[in-house]
Amino acid sequence: MTTTRQPKGVPVGGQFAPDTHTESALTxxxxxMTKLEAGFKEARRLQQEKMAQLTFEMAATSAAAIAARTKAMHPTARYAVFHTDDQQWHEFRPYAVLDADRNELVIKNWLDPSNGFHAWADGDGDEDPESIHMLANDLEDHGGKLDGILSEKTAGPGANATIHLDLDKALEIS
Structure with a gap:
């Protein structure tokens, strides 16, 4: 098979020969731009509003789950107590269960594993998504909407704080 080629310097034919093409229909x-920016700002505002609503619902649902689990294990319980740590992440860690008179029913005591703290706080283990330990992380971002249900009672040293969850009120909002 032979191919005939145009000689060098001849601007006709071949791969780059001029041809007529139709124009694109794209307009x-x-x-x-101000209208586009306003639309983006409104979409961002609606997204943030929805995120705040979902975050509150998650915190309220977790508070109710903590309350239900605590009441099932300790029927006379009224408060679940959480303690924040001094580390960079101030997560709420389970600390104690109190009755209505604020007497301790269960308190964190690492030296005595028989006191019931681990069964209450960890359930089937720290990685159990329904454990009090895991659910407590959702309480951190309640945005103040759990005020009266979740309250800071005492400040601790450094960044520590003791937080009390009113179990009865948490069950009312669920």
Whole structure:
């Protein structure tokens, strides 16, 4: 098979030969940038509003789950107590269960594993998504909407704080 080629310097034929093509039907929208920016800001505002609502619902649901689990294990319980740590992440860690008179029913005592703390706080283990330990992490971002249900009672040293969850009120909001 032979191919005939145009000699060098001859601008006709071949791969780059001029040809007529139809124009594209694409037209650009002429919406002003200020209108686009306003639309983006409104979408961002709605997204943040929805995130705040979902975060509150998650915190309220977790508070109710903590309350239900605690009441099932300790029927006379009224408060679940959480303690924040001094580390960079101030997560709420389970600390104690109190009755209505604030007497300790269960308190964190690492030296005595028979006191019931581990069964209450960890359930089937720290990685159990329904454990009090895991659910407590959701309480951190309640945005103040659990005020009266979740309250800071005493400040501790450094960044520590002791937080009390009113179990009866948590069950009312669920």
């Amino acid at each position: 650009l929208n002429s919406v002003p």
